[in-house]
Amino acid sequence: MTNTPATAPTNRNAELAAGLARVRTRIADACAAAGRDPGEVTMIAVTKTYPASDVVALIGLGATEVGENRDQEAAAKAAEVAAAGVTPRWHFIGQLQRNKAKSVVRYADVVHSVDSVRLARALDRAAGAERDRPLDVLLQVSIDGAVGRGGALPGSADPDAGLDPLAEVVAGVDGLRLTGLMAVAPLGWEPDRAFARLAEVAAGFRVQHPQATLLSAGMSGDLEPAVRYGATHVRVGSALLGMRPTLR
Numbered sequence: 104m105t106n107t108p109a110t111a112p113t114n115r116n117a118e119l120a121a122g123l124a125r126v127r128t129r130i131a132d133a134c135a136a137a138g139r140d141p142g143e144v145t146m147i148a149v150t151k152t153y154p155a156s157d158v159v160a161l162i163g164l165g166a167t168e169v170g171e172n173r174d175q176e177a178a179a180k181a182a183e184v185a186a187a188g189v190t191p192r193w194h195f196i197g198q199l200q201r202n203k204a205k206s207v208v209r210y211a212d213v214v215h216s217v218d219s220v221r222l223a224r225a226l227d228r229a230a231g232a233e234r235d236r237p238l239d240v241l242l243q244v245s246i247d248g249a250v251g252r253g254g255a256l257p258g259s260a261d262p263d264a265g266l267d268p269l270a271e272v273v274a275g276v277d278g279l280r281l282t283g284l285m286a287v288a289p290l291g292w293e294p295d296r297a298f299a300r301l302a303e304v305a306a307g308f309r310v311q312h313p314q315a316t317l318l319s320a321g322m323s324g325d326l327e328p329a330v331r332y333g334a335t336h337v338r339v340g341s342a343l344l345g346m347r348p349t350l351r
């Protein structure tokens with residue numbers, strides 16, 4: 104195969120522009136159907152597996168938020184993007200090990216996947232050491248209550264697994280700012296049922312934590328039902344950038 108470096112970036116730019124237009128239209132249509140202002144819904148471009156050049160191109164096309172789910176890949180990409188003089192807001196959306204906290208707080212503006220007290224404390228310590236302002240966090244909620252697949256449990260007082268005990272810790276430390284909730288629709292659930300349940304959890308949660316107004320829900324396949332049930336942030340990868348070579 105021959106490389107065509109002179110034309111490939113232009114074609115990629117056109118592809119990304121078309122993807123962005125399609126996703127923006129979907130979000131606008133979903134907002135119209137739900138009677139919501141499209142300004143209430145922020146699109147996070149999930150660029151995992153795609154190169155830094157795609158991030159730079161997307162920001163050039165008007166995107167502002169970028170999501171990644173693996174620290175090693177994200178740290179390198181964020182450095183490359185910064186070196187290009189481009190400054191998106193970086194959202195860390197994947198399962199996070201405590202030993203990666205110190206790295207993630209250096210480039211991430213927001214972490215969506217905080218689901219344990221131990222992780223929250225590690226991020227708080229890291230943020231205190233590495234940052235000059237608190238890290239915005241969303242607490243990941245388990246919609247189906249299944250343990251082990253990520254997400255704190257609504258309605259559980261278990262200090263290791265419950266959403267409320269976790270929220271109290273996050274709200275009480277200096278290095279973190281509690282801004283909302285995040286969830287992924289469980290496999291095998293109708294998205295409408297999953298996001299209706301999430302909306303219920305979020306409404307109850309805001310009684311205790313009125314500052315936690317963000318709701319991160321919805322991906323390429325289910326952003327419409329997520330918007331219907333109040334998502335403020337949708338995390339869109341494949342619909343924007345194309346199918347990823349590997350399932351992750």
Ligand SMILES: *Cc1c(COP(=O)(O)O)cnc(C)c1O
Nearest residue numbers: 149172196322323338339340341
């Ligand atoms: C990969 C990923 C997305 C984006 O998924 P698409 O189906 O490609 O839109 C959203 N959220 C999380 C947590 C992800 O890991």
